[in-house]
Each structure stands twice: as structure tokens, then as C-alpha cells.
Amino acid sequence: MTWGLRPQVIAKIRSGHGFVAMKDSYKPYRHLEFLTYSNIRSVIDFTDSEDVVNGFGLLVHWSDNDPQERLLTFKINGDSSIKTELINKISQMMCTSNCAPSPVSVGSLLRLKHGL
Secondary structure, three states, rough: OOOOOOOOOOOOEEEOOEEOOOOOOOOOOOOOOOOOHEEEEEEEEOOOOOOOOOOEEEEOOOOOOOOOOOOOEOOOOOOHHHHHHHHHHHHHHHHHHHOOOOOHHHHHHHHHHHHH
16 A cells, blocks of 8 residues: 655756756855854853853854944853853854964063063
């Protein structure tokens, strides 16, 4: 007994050699973007309240063309130690990414330290 179930074909195009399955020409997660550590301005740890438990936020600056900073909020479903560990890890990676000394900054620091 068949229940009328057939495999579904998303789309087909006709080529000179007959029908061929259409290749995926779209990005499957169009709503997602990568966020680099250099775009994060600060990490905010929200205090727990009745409405939000284990919440934190990232204040980000997307690009030079967009002067606004945006607040991205997240909620961790789990233990509060996971949130603390994640916030510390993000802060550590931000510092590693953004605070790498350059030769100019090291030279200016040495001049300031020695009063030159």
C-alpha cells in the first residue's frame, strides 16, 4: 500500500543534455555573520533578575561605514559557571587580539617610562 509519498525535488533546470539537479547557489545561513574579536568593544555581564538569568552582552562596532555601536545580548542555558567561563574566555581572546604591542606603541611606552 502506498501512501502517496514521493521524494521531493527542490529544483531542476534543463540543460542541453536533459534535466540536471540544480546546484546550491545560495548560502544556507544567510542571517549569520562572523564577528571578529577586534569588532567587540566590551563584554557586559548582566546581573541575574526575574526576567533574565545567565545573560551577557557584547557591545560591537560592525564597520567603519556604520558609526553606531550595537548591543548583542545572549542567554546561556546552563550553569552560571559556564557563563563566567565564557565571558572570561571572550575577554581573554579580545585582549590577545586587540592588545598586541606594535613597535610604535612599545617605543612610546619606553619614552614615557624613562621620561624621554
